Amino acid sequence: MNYFFIPLIFLMGIMIIIICVLYLQREETPENDDQEDLEEWTCPDCGFAVQLGTECPFCYTKKPT
Numbered sequence: 001m002n003y004f005f006i007p008l009i010f011l012m013g014i015m016i017i018i019i020c021v022l023y024l025q026r027e028e029t030p031e032n033d034d035q036e037d038l039e040e041w042t043c044p045d046c047g048f049a050v051q052l053g054t055e056c057p058f059c060y061t062k063k064p065t
């Protein structure tokens, strides 16, 4: 019976590693969405080049989509 459990434990270890890798890749996905907020954009109302965020600090105009 011991010869049956050794490959079973080995497969369980591989499954846990695969689940961990998939879980870490899922956590990285929201970071890609945040990068859009870090892009520089020019306010269409006052022409100010906004470095951070999606709202103009002078006229509070939202970033055009």
Ligand SMILES: [Zn+2]
Binding pocket: 043, 044, 045, 046, 047, 048, 056, 057, 058, 059, 060, 061
């Ligand atoms: Zn503005």
